[in-house]
Amino acid sequence: MADLRITFLGTGTSQGVPMIGCDCAVCQSSDPRDQRTRSSLLVTSPEYNFVIDTGPDFRAQCLREKVRALDAVVYTHSHTDHIMGFDDLRPFCHGGRSIPIYGSRATLADLERVFDFAFNGENRFPGYVLPESQVIDGPFLLGKTELTPLPVFHGRAEVNGYLLSRKGAPLLAYLSDCNIVPEATLARIAEVNTLVIDALRRRPHPTHLSVDEALAISRTVRPDKTWFTHICHELSHAEMETDLPDGVAMAYDGLHLEV
Numbered sequence: 001m002a003d004l005r006i007t008f009l010g011t012g013t014s015q016g017v018p019m020i021g022c023d024c025a026v027c028q029s030s031d032p033r034d035q036r037t038r039s040s041l042l043v044t045s046p047e048y049n050f051v052i053d054t055g056p057d058f059r060a061q062c063l064r065e066k067v068r069a070l071d072a073v074v075y076t077h078s079h080t081d082h083i084m085g086f087d088d089l090r091p092f093c094h095g096g097r098s099i100p101i102y103g104s105r106a107t108l109a110d111l112e113r114v115f116d117f118a119f120n121g122e123n124r125f126p127g128y129v130l131p132e133s134q135v136i137d138g139p140f141l142l143g144k145t146e147l148t149p150l151p152v153f154h155g156r157a158e159v160n161g162y163l164l165s166r167k168g169a170p171l172l173a174y175l176s177d178c179n180i181v182p183e184a185t186l187a188r189i190a191e192v193n194t195l196v197i198d199a200l201r202r203r204p205h206p207t208h209l210s211v212d213e214a215l216a217i218s219r220t221v222r223p224d225k226t227w228f229t230h231i232c233h234e235l236s237h238a239e240m241e242t243d244l245p246d247g248v249a250m251a252y253d254g255l256h257l258e259v
C-alpha cells in the first residue's frame with residue numbers, strides 16, 4: 001500500500017454544485033459525481049493527517065469521510081470558499097491541543113483578521129480552536145511528507161498550490177485555484193506522478209483555468225495522471241468522462257487515491 005493516501009473532500013467551485021436555485025441539467029443531475037462541495041483535500045499517511053483548505057462544507061465533508069484526527073491545516077489562499085469551515089476545527093483541538101495552521105504570510109494575515117477571536121489568545125474557553133500560525137517561506141515537513149509551496153496566479157492574487165513528496169519522490173501537485181501557472185512552478189512539477197488541477201468550465205474565466213487551459217498544462221507537466229477539480233455546474237461528469245484524453249479525469253467528492 002502506498003504511504004500517501006488522498007481523499008477529495010470537495011471538488012466544486014466557490015458556489016458548489018448544485019447551485020442554489022439553478023435548474024440546469026448538471027445541478028439537477030442524479031449522478032452523485034455531479035454533486036460537488038467546495039474544494040478541499042484530505043491527505044493521510046501512517047504518521048500524519050492534514051487537510052488542504054477548510055471551506056464552508058468542511059463539517060459535512062469530515063462526517064462523510066469519518067475524519068477523526070487532523071494534525072495540521074494547510075491553506076492555499078483566503079477566499080471564503082477555502083476558509084469558512086475554520087470554526088469546525090474544534091473537534092481536532094480537544095484536550096487543549098493546538099493545531100498548526102500553515103499559509104503564506106498574506107493568507108495567515110487574513111485568517112488572523114477574519115478569525116481574530118481564535119487567534120488573539122483572549123478567547124480561551126475549553127474546546128475552542130487553538131490555532132498556531134505557521135508562515136510558509138519554503139518547503140516544510142508534515143510527518144514524513146514534504147510540502148513545497150507552488151506559487152500560481154489566481155486573477156490578480158498570487159496563491160499557493162503544493163507539491164507533496166516523500167523520500168525525495170514528487171508524488172502529487174495540487175493546484176486548485178489558478179488561471180496562470182508560472183514557468184518556475186511548471187518546472188518544479190515536471191513529470192510529477194499525479195497532477196490535481198483547477199478546471200472550472202469550458203469557457204475562459206478571469207481567475208480559473210478552463211478545461212483546454214488545464215489540458216495544455218497537463219501536456220506540459222506530463223504526469224502519470226491528471227485529475228480536474230474546482231469544477232462548476234457547466235461540466236457534467238459523465239459527458240466529460242467520454243471527452244477527456246487518456247490519463248486525464250474528473251475528480252469527484254469522496255474519490256480516494258493512493259499516490
Ligand SMILES: [Zn+2]
Nearest residue numbers: 014079081177
Ligand atoms: Zn476556490
Ligand SMILES: [Zn+2]
Nearest residue numbers: 022024027233
Ligand atoms: Zn446549474
Ligand SMILES: [Zn+2]
Nearest residue numbers: 077079154177
Ligand atoms: Zn479563490
